[in-house]
Amino acid sequence: MPEGTPRQDLIVGVDLGGTKILSGVFTPQLKRMATAKLSTKAERGYDAVVERIERCVRDAVDEADISLKQVRGVGIGAPGAVDPDTGVVLFAPNLRWKDSPLKRDLEKRLGVPVFAENDGNICTLGVQVVELDGKPQQLVGIFVGTGIGAGIILNGRLHGGFNRTAGEIGHMVLEVGGPKCGCGNRGCFEALASRTAIFRKLSDSIRDGAKSQLSEMLGPGEAIADLKSGDLRKALRKGDKLVEKVIGEAAEYIGIATANIINFLNPEVIVLGGGVMDALQDEMLAIIEATARDYAMTGTADGIRIIASRLGDEAGITGAAVLARQGLKS
Amino acid sequence: MPEGTPRQDLIVGVDLGGTKILSGVFTPQLKRMATAKLSTKAERGYDAVVERIERCVRDAVDEADISLKQVRGVGIGAPGAVDPDTGVVLFAPNLRWKDSPLKRDLEKRLGVPVFAENDGNICTLGVQVVELDGKPQQLVGIFVGTGIGAGIILNGRLHGGFNRTAGEIGHMVLEVGGPKCGCGNRGCFEALASRTAIFRKLSDSIRDGAKSQLSEMLGPGEAIADLKSGDLRKALRKGDKLVEKVIGEAAEYIGIATANIINFLNPEVIVLGGGVMDALQDEMLAIIEATARDYAMTGTADGIRIIASRLGDEAGITGAAVLARQGLKS
Numbered sequence: 001m002p003e004g005t006p007r008q009d010l011i012v013g014v015d016l017g018g019t020k021i022l023s024g025v026f027t028p029q030l031k032r033m034a035t036a037k038l039s040t041k042a043e044r045g046y047d048a049v050v051e052r053i054e055r056c057v058r059d060a061v062d063e064a065d066i067s068l069k070q071v072r073g074v075g076i077g078a079p080g081a082v083d084p085d086t087g088v089v090l091f092a093p094n095l096r097w098k099d100s101p102l103k104r105d106l107e108k109r110l111g112v113p114v115f116a117e118n119d120g121n122i123c124t125l126g127v128q129v130v131e132l133d134g135k136p137q138q139l140v141g142i143f144v145g146t147g148i149g150a151g152i153i154l155n156g157r158l159h160g161g162f163n164r165t166a167g168e169i170g171h172m173v174l175e176v177g178g179p180k181c182g183c184g185n186r187g188c189f190e191a192l193a194s195r196t197a198i199f200r201k202l203s204d205s206i207r208d209g210a211k212s213q214l215s216e217m218l219g220p221g222e223a224i225a226d227l228k229s230g231d232l233r234k235a236l237r238k239g240d241k242l243v244e245k246v247i248g249e250a251a252e253y254i255g256i257a258t259a260n261i262i263n264f265l266n267p268e269v270i271v272l273g274g275g276v277m278d279a280l281q282d283e284m285l286a287i288i289e290a291t292a293r294d295y296a297m298t299g300t301a302d303g304i305r306i307i308a309s310r311l312g313d314e315a316g317i318t319g320a321a322v323l324a325r326q327g328l329k330s
Numbered sequence: 331m332p333e334g335t336p337r338q339d340l341i342v343g344v345d346l347g348g349t350k351i352l353s354g355v356f357t358p359q360l361k362r363m364a365t366a367k368l369s370t371k372a373e374r375g376y377d378a379v380v381e382r383i384e385r386c387v388r389d390a391v392d393e394a395d396i397s398l399k400q401v402r403g404v405g406i407g408a409p410g411a412v413d414p415d416t417g418v419v420l421f422a423p424n425l426r427w428k429d430s431p432l433k434r435d436l437e438k439r440l441g442v443p444v445f446a447e448n449d450g451n452i453c454t455l456g457v458q459v460v461e462l463d464g465k466p467q468q469l470v471g472i473f474v475g476t477g478i479g480a481g482i483i484l485n486g487r488l489h490g491g492f493n494r495t496a497g498e499i500g501h502m503v504l505e506v507g508g509p510k511c512g513c514g515n516r517g518c519f520e521a522l523a524s525r526t527a528i529f530r531k532l533s534d535s536i537r538d539g540a541k542s543q544l545s546e547m548l549g550p551g552e553a554i555a556d557l558k559s560g561d562l563r564k565a566l567r568k569g570d571k572l573v574e575k576v577i578g579e580a581a582e583y584i585g586i587a588t589a590n591i592i593n594f595l596n597p598e599v600i601v602l603g604g605g606v607m608d609a610l611q612d613e614m615l616a617i618i619e620a621t622a623r624d625y626a627m628t629g630t631a632d633g634i635r636i637i638a639s640r641l642g643d644e645a646g647i648t649g650a651a652v653l654a655r656q657g658l659k660s
Contacts, residue, residue: 057612081629091629104413138492150594154484161596162468165630168593173586175517176505185625187505256503263498265595266491295503295515298413299421300495 006070009018011324012057012112014076015119015316017104018094019147023056024317025071026066028131028325034064035317049095050102054109072219073113075324077122077316078102079149081165087116090164115327117181119316120167121158126319127271127309138267142169143252143274145181148190152265170194177311193253194274198232199225201246212242229279236283250276251284253282262304264298273309275329281308334402338643339413341626341654342387342442343447343458344406346379348372348424348476353386354647355394355401358655360460364394365647372425379431379517382437396450403443405654407646408432411495417446445657448554449646450497451488454481456649457639468597471639472499473604474584476513478520482595500524504586525606528562529555531576542572557610566613580606581614585621592626592634603639611638 010033015022017040024035035060038052053076061068080092087103089095105233106114117125124141128134139153148170152159159166171183178187179197191197202225205210213235214224235243258270272281272288287308311318340363342440344537345352347648354365366389368382383406402532408591410422417433419425436444454471458464478500482489489496499521501513508517509527521527533554536542543565544554565573588600602611602618641648 043613093628107467154354154489159484159595160599161595163630163632163633165627166594168595168627169597171593171605171625171627172590174503174506176583176586178506255504256506260502260590263501264496264591265482265489266493266496268492268496282522295501297495297501298423299500300493300498303493309496322501 006066006287008070008072009062010066010071012074012248013317013322013324014057014073014074014318015122015320016040016053016076016078017119018079019317021053021056022313022317024314025061025066026318026321030303030321030325032318033284035314036060036063036116046095046097046100050105053106057110057281061087062088068110068112071112072112073115073324073328074106075115075117075122075320075322075327076102076106077117077119077320077323079119081163082116082118083164084115084117084158084160087114098282107314110146113324115323117158117320117323118151118160118164118167119156120149121160122319122323123273123315124271124319125158126151126311126315126317127273128153129322130318132269132271136267136269139269139271139298140256140261140265140267141271141273142254143315144194144272145275146195148194152267154267161243169257169261172257172260174253174260189253189257192311193250193257195289197230198246198250198276199227201249202242202291204241208240213238213240214243222266229276233279236280237328245281247283248287250289251287253286255288256295258288258292258306259318260323261316262292262301266300267304269305269307271307271309273311273315277308278312287304304323332476334401337394338400338402340394340396341651342384342390342404343403343647343650343652344387344653345404345452345650346370346383347449347646348409348410351383351386352643352647353390354436354644354651355390355396355515356648356651360648360651360655362644362648363396364386364390365644366390366393366425370425378426380435380439383436387440393581398440398442401442403445403654403658404436404440405445405447405452405650405652405657406432406436407557407650407653408448408462409449411493412446412448413494414445414450414490415490418446420596425460426440443654443658445653447650447653448490448494448497449490450479450480450481452481452517452649452653453603453645454483454601454649454650455488455648456641456645457603457611458483459652460648461639461641462601466597466599469599469601470591470595471603472584473645474524475605476482476604476606478524479602481625482597484597499587499591502587502590504583504590519587523580523587525559528576528580529557531579532572535572536572540572541620543568544573559606563609564614577610577613578617581617582621584614585618586625587638588618588622592622592631596630597634599635599637601637601639603641603645606611608642615657
C-alpha cells in the first residue's frame with residue numbers, strides 16, 4: 001500500500017448486549033485498533049437502539065482516527081435468535097425484539113455491509129479464530145455472566161440449529177426441582193451458577209447471619225447484589241469462607257454442565273468465558289475441570305481440553321469482526 | 331435380473347447388545363427378508379462373542395434361504411465407542427472390550443466387507459433413513475431401555491465427537507444429588523428414567539407398602555424386577571395408580587432431557603425409541619412432549635418434532651443395514 005493512501009480494508013465488530021453496546025475497529029489481521037462503548041437503553045425501543053448501535057460504530061471509527069469509508073464491513077452479535085442469512089433478529093427477550101431486520105436497518109444507516117449472528121456464537125467464533133488460531137473444529141463456548149449462554153462450532157462452522165437458537169445452555173436443567181429461574185422453570189444451569197445466582201446465594205446467606213468480608217465492602221446504601229465479580233475475587237484472596245463456598249459450588253455446577261456437554265456432544269475443546277469467569281478463572285477453573293472429568297463417562301473426556309478464554313470482554317467484538325471478515329470473503 | 335440368477339446385492343445388519351445379538355438380511359431397498367437372534371454371552375470373552383456374531387449372521391442368511399455369497403456387506407452396531415473408519419471398538423464397558431478390531435475379525439470370518447458404528451448412532455440412522463425417508467438433516471434419537479443411549483445426526487451425517495463417544499445422554503446429570511447411577515455419579519438421566527430406574531422405584535414402593543396390580547402378576551419366586559415393560563402397560567390399562575405415577579415421573583424426566591437437547595443443540599427432530607418406549611409410547615409420549623415444550627425456551631421448540639419410532643426392536647439391524655449400504659457406496 002503506497003504511503004499516503006488510506007487503507008480501505010478495516011472491519012468493525014459490535015457486541016450488542018442487554019445493558020451495553022461495545023464496538024471495535026479491527027485490521028484485516030484482526031488486530032484491534034480502537035473501541036467504543038454505549039449503554040443499550042433497550043427500554044427506548046428498537047429504533048432508538050439501532051441509532052445507538054450506529055453511534056457506537058461511528059464512535060469507534062472516530063476513536064481509531066479513520067473514516068467510515070475505510071470500513072469494508074460490520075459484524076454484530078445480538079442477544080437472541082438471529083438468522084445469519086437475512087440478518088433478522090428473530091427474537092431477543094432481553095431487548096423485547098421480534099423479527100427485527102437489524103442487518104437491513106444498520107446497512108441503511110452505515111452504508112456498509114452488515115453481518116449478524118447470536119452473541120454466544122459470536123464469542124465462540126472469536127475464541128476459535130483469534131485465540132485458538134482456528135484449529136479446533138469442534139468447540140463449545142460457555143459464557144457465564146449475568147446469565148449463561150453458549151456457542152457451538154461443529155466441523156469448523158457455527159451451529160445454529162433448527163430455530164437458530166442452539167446454545168441456550170443457561171436453561172439446561174441440572175437440578176430438577178432446584179431454584180427458580182427467570183425463565184419460569186426450576187433448576188436451570190443459569191439459576192445455579194450465573195452471577196445473579198451467585199449473588200443471590202451470598203445475599204441470602206449474609207441475611208441469615210453468615211459472616212463475610214463482603215458486608216464491609218459495601219458503600220452507603222449498597223446491597224450485596226451491587227458488588228462486582230472482582231469484589232468476590234478480593235474477598236476470596238482475603239480468605240473469605242462464605243465466598244469460597246458459594247464460588248466453589250458454582251464452579252461445581254459449571255463442571256457438571258461441562259460434563260453433560262462432553263458426554264452428549266463430545267467436542268474437542270470447551271472454552272469458558274464471560275464476566276464471572278474473567279474475574280474468577282484462577283479460582284474456578286481447577287474445580288470446573290476436576291468436576292467435569294469426574295462426571296464424564298470413562299474415555300469420553302480423554303484429550304478434550306477445558307480452558308478459560310483470555311479474550312475477556314473483547315470476545316464479542318472480536319468474534320463479530322471475524323464474522324464480518326468471513327462474510328465479506330464468501 | 332434374469333430369472334434363475336441369484337441376486338448378489340443383499341445386506342446384513344447386526345445389532346450387538348450386552349445381552350443379545352440380533353441380525354437381519356435386507357434387500358438393497360432395505361426391505362427385511364429374515365432375522366435371527368442369539369444371546370451375547372459377553373462373559374465368555376471377545377473371541378467367543380465374535381464367533382457368536384458370525385453364527386447369528388449365518389443363521390439369518392440361512393433363514394432367508396440365501397447363501398453368504400449373495401451378501402455384499404455387513405453392518406454392525408456395538409454398545410460402546412467405535413471408530414467407524416477402522417471398525418475398532420475403542421471401549422465397550424458392558425462387554426469389557428477395549429481396542430477390539432471387530433471389523434477385521436468379522437471380515438476374516440465372513441469374507442464380506444464389514445462396517446461398524448456405535449449402537450445409538452446405528453438406531454438413529456435406521457430411523458432417519460428408513461422411517462423418516464432420510465429427510466431430517468438434524469436429528470437426535472433417544473433410546474430408553476435397560477440403559478439410555480442416544481445418536482446424533484448433524485447436517486445429514488452421524489456425529490461421533492472427538493472420542494467417538496457422542497450421545498452418552500444416559501449420563502447427562504438432570505438432578506444433582508439425585509439417585510445413584512451405575513456409573514458412580516448421582517442424578518444421571520439413566521438413574522431417573524431407564525427401565526432399571528422405573529423397576530427400582532416400583533420395587534421400593536411396593537416393599538414400602540404401596541398397592542399395585544404388579545404384585546399379582548408375579549409368578550412363584552419372581553421379583554418385580556423380573557417383569558417386563560409390557561406388564562407395566564397391562565397394569566396401567568387396568569388403572570394401576572402406582573404404575574401410573576412412576577411411569578408419569580419417568581416420562582417427565584424424559585421430557586426434561588428432551589428440552590435440554592432442544593435448548594442446547596436445537597435439532598429438527600427428536601425421536602424416542604428403545605424397549606420402554608416401544609411398550610409404553612401411548613402412555614408416555616404425550617407427557618414427554620408436553621414437558622419438553624414447557625421446559626424449552628420460548629421459540630426454541632417451534633416446529634421441532636418430538637416423535638416415537640415405530641421401528642421398535644428392529645431400529646438397530648435396520649440402521650446397521652443402512653450403514654453397510656452407505657459404506658459400500660462410498
